[in-house]
Amino acid sequence: MTKAEGGKRINLSATDRVAVVAGSGRLPVNVADSLAQAGHPPFVVLLEGEADPGTSLEGYAGKTIAIEQFASLLPILKRQRVTHVVLAGGVSRRPMWRAIRPSLALLRILPRAVSALARGDDGLLRILVNTFEDYGIKVVGAHQIVPDLLAVEGRMGANAPQAGDWADLNAGLEAARTIGALDVGQAAVAVGGRAIALEGIEGTDLLLDRVRELRNNGRIAGRKRGVLVKCAKPNQELRADLPTIGPATVDAAHAAGLAGIGVEAGRSLVLDYGEVIERADKLGLFVIGLSGEGDKE
Known part of the structure; x- marks a missing residue:
């Protein structure tokens, strides 16, 4: 861990x-x-x-x-x-x-x-x-x-990323790290190997609402799966405002048609861990802790 x-x-x-x-x-x-x-x-x-x-x-x-x-x-x-x-x-x-x-x-x-x-x-x-x-x-x-809130590295539930999901995870991590350096947000959504939506002041829930609307409006038609990635800002004050996911994040990611969620291990929080994993498993989503350097698969 x-x-x-x-x-x-x-x-x-x-x-x-x-x-x-x-x-x-x-x-x-x-x-x-x-x-x-x-x-x-x-x-x-x-x-x-x-x-x-x-x-x-x-x-x-x-x-x-x-x-x-x-x-x-x-x-x-x-x-x-x-x-x-x-x-x-x-x-x-x-x-x-x-x-x-x-x-x-x-x-x-x-x-x-x-x-x-x-x-x-x-x-x-x-x-x-x-x-x-x-x-x-x-x-x-x-x-x-509550140290147990910290995200661990690797798969956290029954579902694992498919081979094609790694391009999305890496693209999302790079985009989230970039906007974090600008003190804009902590999250990005990537589909088809590129970032398609970035978190602003509205927060993660409304970011996922935007992605859901993009799918419903046909703006990302033909692009299946996709991921939400959250990571700490490069100069993050670690005692406040660490990136966080919870059961509602899983529900919103599923509603947006995403395949999974990646969070930076050791620098992100998973609230109500058991419920997060139970919902993700039931909905077919993966939840994975990413190393700060990204993943190569």
Whole structure:
């Protein structure tokens, strides 16, 4: 099994307290539940309009804040004696400056926040991580809380890529790595040995919706199979926003007429692993972990 840098489970002492800043999707749920099972119930900060309703996250001690209240997050965590924080889940929008209320906490981080928003998503994450750590709160990756989420190298289910799928996997990996270097996205779809759709700010789900529409509209008629490939950005901040797939990704890839999914081993997360593999096997899709250098078959 290939692990991401720093992919070993962190050792928490009895006095450590972990906060989970929860966006959308299953990742924050997986992280929070794992912490609770290990005897470290988390303090959960639900991002308003982002965190999914009706999950176990609502049963933990915590607080709900709007993205525009991000400056208040540090004082909240300090009052709760939080020692570690995990940034988990998707965030679909950036703060609306008109809705942000001036405060002493905001003034302290405003120069960094303005700089971060001009640097793109990865730059924003790096400055956010640095700000937490300057306040004495250690930022850890979801994979350091739940190492089993990391994608392993090689086939993960009953189905394997066919000979012709390797050209798609390599083309998709090259395209995903290229847009990652531009801080655009982490995923690409390749059909017939070339990339035909790239992930933008809309995310993977809508990327796959686009591919499904391309098939339905006949734009890629006659081209069967194809793959979705996700990989980390070349300069990825590994403690936040690692590429992620889950059961819904498998369903969407199948709806788009794809033959399988490739993810970068050790630098991507597979949520609800058992369900992912069960669905992929049932639908006839393969799921495979790719080495960072690509595959030659």
